[in-house]
Ligand code: FES
């Protein structure tokens with residue numbers, strides 16, 4: 001991996017893989033990965049929040065690791081793999097996390113949801129059966145201002161169970177009960 005210098009047109013040109021697709025993109029060299037995704041690749045599922053590394057709404061996966069895309073320069077992504085929320089579904093089939101977030105009402109306005117989904121995906125890829133505490137730790141950098149966190153934790157637990165092949169259904173309480 002080498003950072004690319006701006007070329008004669010003043011733009012950085014890089015090749016990377018975005019959601020499994022080899023991609024070339026040119027952009028103003030000062031841009032963050034968040035800006036490149038949203039403004040140059042039209043992948044607006046990644047949300048723009050604090051731009052200070054404090055809210056987690058811009059989280060994406062960079063080489064399978066969650067990163068805050070507002071803190072990563074686009075030119076640092078030469079040759080790397082980026083996954084955004086647009087890459088979570090498999091064709092028409094939603095990722096189990098997307099399904100359980102919908103089943104349990106784990107999103108309200110949805111602004112924070114892409115960051116939660118991708119951070120949770122990375123967790124479940126390294127730990128198929130996380131405890132509630134491990135889920136809390138993994139999602140500690142993601143803020144939600146309207147759903148409350150309990151439903152989000154329950155959705156991650158339900159997705160993990162389904163991904164392990166268990167016949168897991170949401171409890172009545174987790175759908176209608178407390179937050
Ligand atoms: S927009 Fe990146 S952490 Fe808030």
Ligand code: FES
Nearest residue numbers: 108109110144145
């Ligand atoms: S669902 Fe609105 S901020 Fe989380």
